[in-house]
Amino acid sequence: MVMTYLIINGPNLNALGQRNPSHYGRLTLAQLQERVQQRATELGVEVAFCQSNHEGALVDYLQQHGPAAQGIIINPGAFTHYSIALRDALADLATPIVEVHLSNIQAREEFRRRSVTGEAARGIISGLGWHGYILALEHLVRLSKGELE
Ligand code: DQA
Numbered sequence: 001m002v003m004t005y006l007i008i009n010g011p012n013l014n015a016l017g018q019r020n021p022s023h024y025g026r027l028t029l030a031q032l033q034e035r036v037q038q039r040a041t042e043l044g045v046e047v048a049f050c051q052s053n054h055e056g057a058l059v060d061y062l063q064q065h066g067p068a069a070q071g072i073i074i075n076p077g078a079f080t081h082y083s084i085a086l087r088d089a090l091a092d093l094a095t096p097i098v099e100v101h102l103s104n105i106q107a108r109e110e111f112r113r114r115s116v117t118g119e120a121a122r123g124i125i126s127g128l129g130w131h132g133y134i135l136a137l138e139h140l141v142r143l144s145k146g147e148l149e
Pocket residue numbers: 011012013075076077078079080100101102103104105112
């Protein structure tokens with residue numbers, strides 16, 4: 001069975017590379033996804049990428065593809081801090097979820113410290129830049145293989 005992991009990015013993450021590099025690094029989203037794809041190939045798993053600036057589109061994608069996936073990596077962007085709809089869509093899934101942030105959301109403005117979506121995730125990786133996505137994938141793959149019991 002091929003194991004598929006969803007890599008979902010929310011609003012403004014399509015603009016990576018142009019956004020404040022001290023928070024978000026210099027890679028474009030395409031370059032970040034290429035690195036995740038490379039690691040997925042090494043691990044022998046499939047990844048499917050989705051980016052949307054629209055809350056409803058992210059909910060639709062999660063409802064459609066979340067149940068069959070082995071794991072979900074999501075950076076909900078600013079929706080992290082206030083989207084109950086996205087949080088509910090994540091909480092409705094039995095699929096394991098890791099939330100990733102490029103920047104350390106604890107070390108920025110007060111309003112970024114709370115993650116409502118993260119409450120529906122297994123865990124959160126924040127502040128490790130693009131490498132957080134790789135660590136999240138490695139974690140979910142090992143989890144699926146039963147290596148973390
Ligand atoms: C972000 C952090 C959010 O607060 C912000 O709105 C983003 C990106 C991150 O990856 O660090 O768009 O999720």
